[in-house]
Amino acid sequence: MSAVETVVHRAGAGGATGVADADPITTEVIRHGLNSAANQMKRALVRTAFSPIIYEVLDFAVAIYDDQIRLLAQAPSLPLFMGTMNYCVEYAVEGAGGVDKLQPGDIILYNEPYGTGSHPQDAAVVMPVFFDGTLIAYTAIKGHWLDIGGKEPYSTDTVDVFQEGTIFPGVKLYRAGELVDDIYRMALANTRVPKMVAGDLNAEVVGVRAGAAALVDLVGRYGLETFRTSVERMYDHGEAVVRAYLEQMPDGQYVGQGRMDNNGITEDPIPFEVVLEIEGSSARVDFSRAPDAQEGPVNCPIPSTVSASRIALTMLAGSGEPPNEGHFRAIEVVTRPGSMFHPLKPSPCFLYGWPAMQSMEVIYNAVAQAMPDAVTACSGGDICSLVWWGTREATGEPWADGSPHPVGQGAHVRGDGANSLLHVAESATRFSPTEVWETKNPWLLERVELIADSGGAGKHRGGLGVQMDFQMLEDAWVTAVIERTQSPGWGLEGGEPAGVANAGALRQADGTRTTLGKATRLKVAKGATFELTCGGGGGYGPPSERDPEAVRSDVREGYVSEARAREQYPHAFEDE
Numbered sequence: 001m002s003a004v005e006t007v008v009h010r011a012g013a014g015g016a017t018g019v020a021d022a023d024p025i026t027t028e029v030i031r032h033g034l035n036s037a038a039n040q041m042k043r044a045l046v047r048t049a050f051s052p053i054i055y056e057v058l059d060f061a062v063a064i065y066d067d068q069i070r071l072l073a074q075a076p077s078l079p080l081f082m083g084t085m086n087y088c089v090e091y092a093v094e095g096a097g098g099v100d101k102l103q104p105g106d107i108i109l110y111n112e113p114y115g116t117g118s119h120p121q122d123a124a125v126v127m128p129v130f131f132d133g134t135l136i137a138y139t140a141i142k143g144h145w146l147d148i149g150g151k152e153p154y155s156t157d158t159v160d161v162f163q164e165g166t167i168f169p170g171v172k173l174y175r176a177g178e179l180v181d182d183i184y185r186m187a188l189a190n191t192r193v194p195k196m197v198a199g200d201l202n203a204e205v206v207g208v209r210a211g212a213a214a215l216v217d218l219v220g221r222y223g224l225e226t227f228r229t230s231v232e233r234m235y236d237h238g239e240a241v242v243r244a245y246l247e248q249m250p251d252g253q254y255v256g257q258g259r260m261d262n263n264g265i266t267e268d269p270i271p272f273e274v275v276l277e278i279e280g281s282s283a284r285v286d287f288s289r290a291p292d293a294q295e296g297p298v299n300c301p302i303p304s305t306v307s308a309s310r311i312a313l314t315m316l317a318g319s320g321e322p323p324n325e326g327h328f329r330a331i332e333v334v335t336r337p338g339s340m341f342h343p344l345k346p347s348p349c350f351l352y353g354w355p356a357m358q359s360m361e362v363i364y365n366a367v368a369q370a371m372p373d374a375v376t377a378c379s380g381g382d383i384c385s386l387v388w389w390g391t392r393e394a395t396g397e398p399w400a401d402g403s404p405h406p407v408g409q410g411a412h413v414r415g416d417g418a419n420s421l422l423h424v425a426e427s428a429t430r431f432s433p434t435e436v437w438e439t440k441n442p443w444l445l446e447r448v449e450l451i452a453d454s455g456g457a458g459k460h461r462g463g464l465g466v467q468m469d470f471q472m473l474e475d476a477w478v479t480a481v482i483e484r485t486q487s488p489g490w491g492l493e494g495g496e497p498a499g500v501a502n503a504g505a506l507r508q509a510d511g512t513r514t515t516l517g518k519a520t521r522l523k524v525a526k527g528a529t530f531e532l533t534c535g536g537g538g539g540y541g542p543p544s545e546r547d548p549e550a551v552r553s554d555v556r557e558g559y560v561s562e563a564r565a566r567e568q569y570p571h572a573f574e575d576e
Contacts, residue, residue, distance in 0.1 A: 050199025083307025091115030095170015105177030117303025120165030238326025263296030377538030380407025417463030458495030458539025495539030
């Protein structure tokens with residue numbers, strides 16, 4: 001590819017500054033103060049939100065950026081969102097007229113997919129933070145609204161961005177502290193569940209204000225000059241941590257291979273590859289060989305492509321520290337405009353997260369070629385998402401809910417894969433407890449159980465997937481987004497693929513059953529059951545090397561059937 005055909009994405013302004021006069025103790029106190037401020041934002045949001053997708057699932061991100069839009073701190077929530085927030089801030093401010101148009105008390109609403117990296121339901125609220133009249137930072141929250149006026153509350157078959165929801169291209173929701181009522185009323189007029197959206201929008205406002213207040217208090221305690229000096233040292237430290245890890249990887253080019261089931265419109269599979277280049281202490285993640293933007297909504301805008309790349313590598317290299325801008329300086333991301341990982345308007349991108357999740361697995365597949373001990377085998381590779389809606393029989397009120405669901409995780413050099421966890425892209429989120437689900441929604445959970453034989457065989461066994469069956473008590477609609485139905489998670493170093501792939505099925509009250517993967521606005525009649533199969537993870541190492549006692553334990557616990565164990569691990573039964 002020529003330089004004209006690709007775009008290189010790097011972390012925010014700056015590089016290692018070598019700040020020598022920042023006191024390390026003060027720097028560490030300020031770093032923890034920033035993380036505390038971000039966590040205050042999170043707590044405020046969760047405690048005031050209306051919908052379970054916010055306060056139970058944690059389908060949001062909260063972050064604080066400096067005046068150069070460099071990440072200061074974020075609270076644990078949805079990882080895939082976190083790496084997109086600098087774009088949300090940048091484009092929200094640009095849409096509102098630029099930095100010169102900002103004033104204390106402003107709050108901007110922004111949800112254009114090519115700037116947020118998400119579908120329009122993931123609405124960002126951005127607040128500029130002033131200290132003694134000087135713009136010093138931004139607090140930002142991006143949270144999933146249950147509906148924002150798209151062709152459906154959730155879709156797998158959109159063909160352009162205009163079908164996907166109402167767009168707010170960087171408009172002031174609050175101007176100098178005063179609500180812009182026209183914008184607020186427009187947001188509520190373009191949703192099927194206005195009470196829940198109103199509650200969640202106001203909760204985002206509460207959250208950014210809480211973060212701004214905590215940040216101003218922190219800066220006031222130490223002074224702006226000391227604060228900024230310490231922040232530069234904090235960035236330098238984050239960069240050093242990641243570079244030290246990358247230096248352990250052999251220089252070279254490593255190609256990871258992946259595949260999407262389809263694009264939501266046609267049934268053709270979509271193979272793709274990602275190239276990881278390591279040179280010294282720097283990494284380049286190259287998506288320039290990606291296929292062209294798709295007819296259906298499996299296109300991943302730049303912010304989420306960059307976010308997936310940074311998350312995949314910093315989760316390995318970040319030493320478990322809360323990230324800041326410095327952690328990203330060693331990582332470049334290359335994309336090709338007009339491709340699946342760099343779509344241009346008006347390409348549909350409602351299912352942006354699914355190629356992003358697959359790209360993370362593919363990046364780990366590439367890392368495994370250089371350092372197989374560093375990564376796990378492939379997980380179930382999906383969040384097996386279901387989004388429900390309907391009208392309650394007793395009250396006539398509209399309702400909606402949605403959730404990711406857990407899959408088996410890949411095994412690794414140190415042990416078996418974890419059973420039934422959310423994909424690493426959503427590793428700090430969760431799904432609602434059964435009690436909350438059944439209280440708020442018109443269904444019963446017929447079955448929630450680990451799936452025997454779903455983990456891939458190996459010296460270390462892949463984690464088990466889970467079966468969840470939802471029996472409907474009232475008529476409802478559902479959109480299902482289930483990927484990797486044709487490609488179970490791969491094994492590593494001689495480990496076998498997962499034994500069960502992801503799948504969905506609708507079982508009618510009369511027993512007839514229809515299988516599915518991606519489906520939009522599927523009628524689930526009263527008495528019908530939606531069967532969700534969340535697949536297992538791949539194995540690590542040759543099955544012949546598994547400890548016989550571990551095999552027998554798996555059989556006793558019901559993780560592996562005896563028949564499958566005898567087939568996959570015959571050495572464990574030789575002494576019979």
